Amino acid sequence: MSKYRKLLAASALGASLAVPAYAEKLGLGRPALPEEIAAWDLDVAPDGTGLPEGSGDVFAGEEVFAEYCAICHGDFAEGVDNWPKLAGGDGTLADKDPLKTVGSYWPYLSTVWDYVNRSMPFGNAQSLEPDEVYAMVAYILYSNDIVDDEFTLSHKNFLDVEMPNAEGFIVDDREATEAHFWTEEPCMTDCKESVEITMRAAVLDVTPDEGKAEDVEPQPAVQAAVEVEEVAEDTAALDPEMIESGKKVFKKCKACHQVGEGAKHRTGPALNGIIGANAGAVDGFKYSKAMKAASDGGLVWTDAEMAAFLAKPKAYMKGTRMSFAGLKKSEDIAAVIVYLKSFGS
Amino acid sequence: MNDNSKGKAPSRRQFLSGAAAIGVGAVGAGTARAAGPDPLITQVQEWAQATGEGVDATPYGLPIEFEKDVVRRNVEWLTADTISSINFTPIHALDGTITPQGCAFERHHSGAIELSKSDYRLMINGLVDTPLVFTYEDLERFPRENRIYFCECAANTGMEWAGAQLNGAQFTHGMIHNMEYSGVPLRTLLEEAGVKPEGKWVYVEGADASSNGRSIPLEKAMDDVLVAFKANGEALRKEHGYPVRLVVPGWEGNMWVKWLRRVEITEMAIESREETSKYTDTLEDGTSRKWTWVMDAKSVVTSPSPQAPITHGPGPLVITGLAWSGRGAITGVDVSVDGGKNWLPARLAAPGTDKALTRFYLDHNWDGSEMLLQARAKDSSGYVQPSKAQLREVRGENSIYHNNCIQTWWIKENGEAENVEVS
Numbered sequence: 001m002s003k004y005r006k007l008l009a010a011s012a013l014g015a016s017l018a019v020p021a022y023a024e025k026l027g028l029g030r031p032a033l034p035e036e037i038a039a040w041d042l043d044v045a046p047d048g049t050g051l052p053e054g055s056g057d058v059f060a061g062e063e064v065f066a067e068y069c070a071i072c073h074g075d076f077a078e079g080v081d082n083w084p085k086l087a088g089g090d091g092t093l094a095d096k097d098p099l100k101t102v103g104s105y106w107p108y109l110s111t112v113w114d115y116v117n118r119s120m121p122f123g124n125a126q127s128l129e130p131d132e133v134y135a136m137v138a139y140i141l142y143s144n145d146i147v148d149d150e151f152t153l154s155h156k157n158f159l160d161v162e163m164p165n166a167e168g169f170i171v172d173d174r175e176a177t178e179a180h181f182w183t184e185e186p187c188m189t190d191c192k193e194s195v196e197i198t199m200r201a202a203v204l205d206v207t208p209d210e211g212k213a214e215d216v217e218p219q220p221a222v223q224a225a226v227e228v229e230e231v232a233e234d235t236a237a238l239d240p241e242m243i244e245s246g247k248k249v250f251k252k253c254k255a256c257h258q259v260g261e262g263a264k265h266r267t268g269p270a271l272n273g274i275i276g277a278n279a280g281a282v283d284g285f286k287y288s289k290a291m292k293a294a295s296d297g298g299l300v301w302t303d304a305e306m307a308a309f310l311a312k313p314k315a316y317m318k319g320t321r322m323s324f325a326g327l328k329k330s331e332d333i334a335a336v337i338v339y340l341k342s343f344g345s
Numbered sequence: 346m347n348d349n350s351k352g353k354a355p356s357r358r359q360f361l362s363g364a365a366a367i368g369v370g371a372v373g374a375g376t377a378r379a380a381g382p383d384p385l386i387t388q389v390q391e392w393a394q395a396t397g398e399g400v401d402a403t404p405y406g407l408p409i410e411f412e413k414d415v416v417r418r419n420v421e422w423l424t425a426d427t428i429s430s431i432n433f434t435p436i437h438a439l440d441g442t443i444t445p446q447g448c449a450f451e452r453h454h455s456g457a458i459e460l461s462k463s464d465y466r467l468m469i470n471g472l473v474d475t476p477l478v479f480t481y482e483d484l485e486r487f488p489r490e491n492r493i494y495f496c497e498c499a500a501n502t503g504m505e506w507a508g509a510q511l512n513g514a515q516f517t518h519g520m521i522h523n524m525e526y527s528g529v530p531l532r533t534l535l536e537e538a539g540v541k542p543e544g545k546w547v548y549v550e551g552a553d554a555s556s557n558g559r560s561i562p563l564e565k566a567m568d569d570v571l572v573a574f575k576a577n578g579e580a581l582r583k584e585h586g587y588p589v590r591l592v593v594p595g596w597e598g599n600m601w602v603k604w605l606r607r608v609e610i611t612e613m614a615i616e617s618r619e620e621t622s623k624y625t626d627t628l629e630d631g632t633s634r635k636w637t638w639v640m641d642a643k644s645v646v647t648s649p650s651p652q653a654p655i656t657h658g659p660g661p662l663v664i665t666g667l668a669w670s671g672r673g674a675i676t677g678v679d680v681s682v683d684g685g686k687n688w689l690p691a692r693l694a695a696p697g698t699d700k701a702l703t704r705f706y707l708d709h710n711w712d713g714s715e716m717l718l719q720a721r722a723k724d725s726s727g728y729v730q731p732s733k734a735q736l737r738e739v740r741g742e743n744s745i746y747h748n749n750c751i752q753t754w755w756i757k758e759n760g761e762a763e764n765v766e767v768s
Contacts, residue, residue: 025537028483032468032476040468040607043548043558043615072425082425094631098743100622105633108616115618118556119455122429125554169625172637177739181641182727188679188688194768195684195717197755201512201651201764208420208516 044114048159051113055154056135058142064132065139068121077101077143087143093168103144107166109158112137149251238338246339249332259343268322273344275337277301290319306340307333407447414438417448418515423504428456429555431498433519436645436667437652442523442694442702443493446576449522451584452498452598454555454619460604462588467534467572471548471609474539481588484574487529487537492571492594493701495669497521497640499597499624499746505733506742509753509764514650517752517764518643521669523702526592528573531566531608544610548617549591552606559600560614561593565638569594569700572605595671595700596638597746599624629741640671642730643749644678644705644722655760659713664691666720668703673725675703682709684717684753684767685732691720716756717767733766 044050056064066075072083079085089099098104102112117133119125128136138153141161147153153161201207250259253268263270269285280287280295287295294317299305309316310333312326327333408415417432424430431452434444451457462481470476498520504510511517535547540563547566550558561570571592574581581587586603593600599619614620620635627633646666649655655662664682668675675697679688694704705720722730733750755765 025539026487028486028537029469029477029479032470032478036468036478037470037476041470041609043550043609043617045611045613046616047613082422093627093633094629096742098627098631100627102622106622108621111616111618111621114558114615118558119554119618122455123554125455168631169621169633169635172634172639174634174637174641178731181729181731181735183729184723184727186679186688186721186723186729190686191688192684192686192768195686196768197717197765198768199508199766200755201509204508204510205512206422206510207512207651208418 042114042118044110044117046108046110048110048155051110051155051158052130053155054130054134055152055156056131056133056138057152058135058138058147058149060132061135061137061139061142064128064136068124068128069136072122077140086140090144090164093165101144102140103146103164105165105168107163107169109137109141109161109163112140113158238342242335242338243342245331246335246337246342249327249336250339253336259340263343271340271343275301275303275306275341275345277345279305288319288321290317291321303337306337310336415448417450418519420504420511420516429454431500431520433515434522435515435652436519436521436647437514437650439647440665440704442667442704443577444522444524446524446579446582446585449524449582449585450498450520452520453553453584454557455553457584458553458604459583460552460588465588467589467605468607469534469538469610470607471611472541472544473535473610474541477534477538479534481574484529484572484589487533489527489529490571491525491527492569492592493523493525493698494592494594495521495523495640495700495702496592496598496601497643497669497671499599499637499640502643502748502750502752503745505750505752505764506737506744506748509766512764513652514645514647514752515652518645518647518667520598521667521702523669524576525578526571526573527575527578528571528589528592531570531572531591532568534572534608535566535610538610540610543612546611546614548607548609548611548615549600549602549605550607550609551586551602552604557599557602557619558615558617559602559619560611560617561600561638563610565593565596593638595640597624597640600638624746626740626744626746628739628744634744637747640669641747641749642668642670642672642675642722642724642728644668644675644720644730645752646680646718646720646754649718649756649760649762650754651762651764654762655711655756658760659711662709662711664707664709664718666691666705668697668705668720668722669701670722670724670726670728671700672728674699674701675722676725677723678703678705679721679723680705680707681719681721682716685719685751688721697725713758715758716754717765718754718756718762719751721751
């Protein structure tokens, strides 16, 4: 009651001011309970404040990522459609079209942990256990070549991870570098000699039509050449070393493909006997329109075609569902083809 | 100059439909004699004879059907999904300065959630004497303020860095709205909890899945930040953060956290996703500016513009637009009809106010020749809105955010307008 009187008195004194004035706390609200703070105070600061105990490794992360994240971010964090790419882009920040990913751009690892923990997976946020988050973050680091495939991330080694672009940021310096914009009295007459139109929006024509139904999506065109090649296969003489190194490369494919005895379709088709087979022809698998078209066109997975496909799947076949950036090294491609041949061709 | 605009462009279509609606009689407007009596006057019209709709036909009113084109619009190719996307205020069709809530742009990071007042809780924690929880009712018992502020997304005009791209003021400059907010100063709530001396920042987050957490220096939080629950006199709309959002005057829209659920006092910035991977501005050499919070002075001619062509021919023409600055009040706007060679001071509809939209007019006598229309804002800090060339000189073309360059509309002899860049 006394509090109320004081407020009234203060308000009366300050009545002519726009800002309400009062003398002291109003005693509104109630103290937050420790359990309530623990439930909501989840943010993690760059110095690791807020990180719960836990750990997870790259392999565990790969599984969690394939299950929850790959549908938007791609199996290798390379991004699907317009969804964010999480990996790649190293050294592109000064390019015409920089690729900003966790590896190429994000300055703090805490941000990754915090965001995955608080807001991912999209549509099912705050459903992951701390160990799953550690594993997933470890996998994202691995996808960016920041750690190797043996890496385990935990609250203990969290601050040891060096983010490549940690030093890439400066605090807003507009008032210094743009001081010349504070000109007070700008030019009013004869400010330029000539004025020419240098670019027009109508030329680009990317403005949405008003009041019109959505544009019809263009069907993906198969860009691949679909000529049939007969290649003699010598399955008997496969190099055991090549098979072994191909097996390692195939880890990158395992999130979506199975091969060997009892192999089943997962996100991608089972791959027994795939080399030398007709494309898009594995029984019981639902292919993309692009792959079906290639199949109808007679595409056969010869060594050469498979090698071209694996180097850059989306460039080789526009519209394929295989959300994989591609194998960079030709020896990896050769090895994984030999490995696949060891399961029949 | 090439006059042949593409038939697919909205400006063209709207130009044609607009001209048709106004009719032939409009062309020689003004002092010209009518060819004959206007049947709209000489004949008794249906609306003058029969009766109209009774009260309560629409308990909450909507714009009349003739205004159905004045709506928010999305640019589908910008984002992967509307759940995490943005749309644009139809500024080309509005006048005055207050943006009606129903057509004020939306920006969501994980969709607009439905959170009732009874389920609403606001927590203040971190470096405070007493961590507190407030209900919605509690907030309504604190002394309240009313303030008009603009809210501009940092990415407004962001698609125009590399060149003229989107053909319409709605799309180039529509990530902005201006409302009168009723709410409690954040300072009041922080003082209720008691900020400890080591507290330097506040971390604010929303109740939605994205949380959209942002770090704000304590100094700003104690200055003019509002915890708002009404806009333009009525409850916030769901898409703008019902029941409670943060209002951070003059600073980028991403910091105006919707469905505000927690304010944490911290010693350092949290460096969340929204203040590191996004809302940071990459310069030409690949380094990036962070903490670029304030929105610089900016203006745009809203009419005539590509979606609002001139349909009445030569003669009196109202050139109008909006100006604003996050650094203070607008003190003046200059308009050029010749691409920036010469400038004329525009008339401000009312003196500029702090961090709010200002409407300007240039009452012009159009001779029917081509114009290259530009507007240039000045604010109370002495800042003058730069050209795109001036901005590119400092920042390059990859900043995405904070593009406050002078905009050019090419007005053609037939009254159509197009977004262009000029030398």
